[in-house]
Amino acid sequence: xxxxxxxxxxxxxxxxxxxxxxxxxxxxxxxxxxxxxxxxxxxxxxxxxxxxxxxxxxxxxxxxxxxxxxxxxxxxxxxxxxxxxxxxxxxxxxxxxxxxxxxxxxxxxxxx
Amino acid sequence: xxxxxxxxxxxxxxxxxxxxxxxxxxxxxxxxxxxxxxxxxxxxxxxxxxxxxxxxxxxxxxxxxxxxxxxxxxxxxxxxxxxxxxxxxxxxxxxxxxxxxxxxxxxx
Numbered sequence: 001x002x003x004x005x006x007x008x009x010x011x012x013x014x015x016x017x018x019x020x021x022x023x024x025x026x027x028x029x030x031x032x033x034x035x036x037x038x039x040x041x042x043x044x045x046x047x048x049x050x051x052x053x054x055x056x057x058x059x060x061x062x063x064x065x066x067x068x069x070x071x072x073x074x075x076x077x078x079x080x081x082x083x084x085x086x087x088x089x090x091x092x093x094x095x096x097x098x099x100x101x102x103x104x105x106x107x108x109x110x111x112x
Numbered sequence: 113x114x115x116x117x118x119x120x121x122x123x124x125x126x127x128x129x130x131x132x133x134x135x136x137x138x139x140x141x142x143x144x145x146x147x148x149x150x151x152x153x154x155x156x157x158x159x160x161x162x163x164x165x166x167x168x169x170x171x172x173x174x175x176x177x178x179x180x181x182x183x184x185x186x187x188x189x190x191x192x193x194x195x196x197x198x199x200x201x202x203x204x205x206x207x208x209x210x211x212x213x214x215x216x217x218x219x220x
Binding site: 035037044045046047050059061078095097099100102103104105 | 115147149151153156157158162168169175200202204208209210211212213214
């Protein structure tokens, strides 16, 4: 069964950091580009970042560039998102996906 | 950045009716890179259509996608009770990847 499971979300103060993880199974992880997408409460889907299959190329939305870092460990079938300098505008459910498979998301709440 | 506009914002229909959802892009999108997703409350998005017209694995054939250039359409031929949801179009060509604001299909 194709599956991705996100973890690492939670409540963090403004200016703080979090590292999200995404464990993939049921498909050849190292063959797929991977993406992070977020959804603020009651809002639409917003692309955050992408990484190519071997990790040599990354891209970010302007809203997170310089603050977020995407990475992957193909040996562990795991995708990461390091999030620094968080603001209230980063509050959202964060999804890991290869477009065909989506996790249930992990909620990040930035609040004092 | 390619901006996607979806219409209508809300579509109120009855089971068995046909739903036609529109997605318009601010500039031409390669058909290879246009997708449609379904999202129900509290759930993750589900890929329905990719490459403008290819159904993803397990998607019923009542869902179909068409279009090219700047105008794309998702059609649900006969609405089933489980189809009432929000539908998003997406272009996944040049960065930044963008989504439309969504069309809500609700029960009339």
